[in-house]
Amino acid sequence: MKKLFLLFLFFSVLFGIESKKIQFDGYISKVTFNNKYLIAGLESGDIVVKDFKSLKNIYNIKLPMIEDFMGDKIPMPIYSLDINKNKVLILAGSEESKRELFVFDINTKKLNHIFTSKDTFMKANFIGNKVFFGYLSDEVSLYDLNTNKFLYKIQAGNYVFSTFALNDKKTLAAIGDESGSITIVNTLKGKVVKVIKGFNKDQTLSLDFRKNFILNASSDKRVAIYNIDTESTVVELLAKFLPYGATLSVDTKKFAIQFDEKNDIAVYDVYKTKLFTLKGHSMALNGIKFIDNDTILSYSPAEIIIWRLK
Numbered sequence: 001m002k003k004l005f006l007l008f009l010f011f012s013v014l015f016g017i018e019s020k021k022i023q024f025d026g027y028i029s030k031v032t033f034n035n036k037y038l039i040a041g042l043e044s045g046d047i048v049v050k051d052f053k054s055l056k057n058i059y060n061i062k063l064p065m066i067e068d069f070m071g072d073k074i075p076m077p078i079y080s081l082d083i084n085k086n087k088v089l090i091l092a093g094s095e096e097s098k099r100e101l102f103v104f105d106i107n108t109k110k111l112n113h114i115f116t117s118k119d120t121f122m123k124a125n126f127i128g129n130k131v132f133f134g135y136l137s138d139e140v141s142l143y144d145l146n147t148n149k150f151l152y153k154i155q156a157g158n159y160v161f162s163t164f165a166l167n168d169k170k171t172l173a174a175i176g177d178e179s180g181s182i183t184i185v186n187t188l189k190g191k192v193v194k195v196i197k198g199f200n201k202d203q204t205l206s207l208d209f210r211k212n213f214i215l216n217a218s219s220d221k222r223v224a225i226y227n228i229d230t231e232s233t234v235v236e237l238l239a240k241f242l243p244y245g246a247t248l249s250v251d252t253k254k255f256a257i258q259f260d261e262k263n264d265i266a267v268y269d270v271y272k273t274k275l276f277t278l279k280g281h282s283m284a285l286n287g288i289k290f291i292d293n294d295t296i297l298s299y300s301p302a303e304i305i306i307w308r309l310k
Contacts, residue, residue: 018308027301032081045075061104066095084126091124122161127170132187134164138177140185152190156183165207174214176204182216199224199236206246213252217243223257237272245288256296258285278307
């Protein structure tokens with residue numbers, strides 16, 4: 001294993017890329033991070049909090065076990081993770097297909113249970129002291145953690161929800177579903193601003209939202225970057241494989257996608273010139289994100305890899 005890892009590092013440096021591979025004691029289901037913490041939710045129900053600089057474990061969050069239909073104890077499935085400063089937002093599954101929302105405080109090591117719901121929440125992100133939800137039914141809502149009340153709930157689309165991405169200020173959300181079109185929602189007012197249709201014709205697999213640009217990767221292997229002001233495509237690309245991960249750089253001058261069945265990541269400029277091919281994942285990606293203009297974090301069930309482009 002050590003020889004394989006050294007070989008992996010050798011080829012990474014040889015092709016102008018530095019990388020760190022991080023593995024866990026179990027399959028990875030969800031990942032979130034900020035400039036201080038790297039957090040991985042495992043299929044075992046454990047959530048591992050690491051220091052992002054040293055990559056040393058800080059804490060292991062233990063979610064309660066639940067019973068399956070046979071009465072056996074099983075871990076909670078983790079649907080979504082997010083972080084705001086030292087607070088970790090955890091959306092997990094419960095018995096009878098219910099959802100459990102938790103907030104974990106990294107400083108106090110306290111896990112707070114917020115609510116149990118029958119609603120089919122699929123993703124949740126912090127917006128300050130509020131939580132923005134995406135539902136399987138293609139609805140979205142905003143919940144106030146201070147008052148413990150929902151501020152609104154609206155229908156974003158008429159299909160099955162896939163995912164959402166927030167813009168940098170978290171004032172707008174791009175909602176992706178089975179249609180391939182993108183619905184833009186004002187997260188503060190709870191209103192649909194516009195619907196963008198174009199190159200993508202099938203289910204959205206991955207979204208990213210930077211400045212006024214949205215990257216949409218769909219199950220028809222189509223990858224597009226849309227300018228939401230003009231509602232036009234600035235990039236159109238066909239991948240060789242299902243693009244399970246897609247991300248825009250902070251300055252929007254580069255983008256990266258899972259490109260082929262070998263789990264390789266292709267990094268392009270906005271003129272569709274391939275700049276790098278990142279090799280190292282042993283399984284299909286679950287997610288990918290530019291940390292800055294030259295650093296990418298990607299993860300599969302088997303590992304997290306941090307890539308430094310040179």
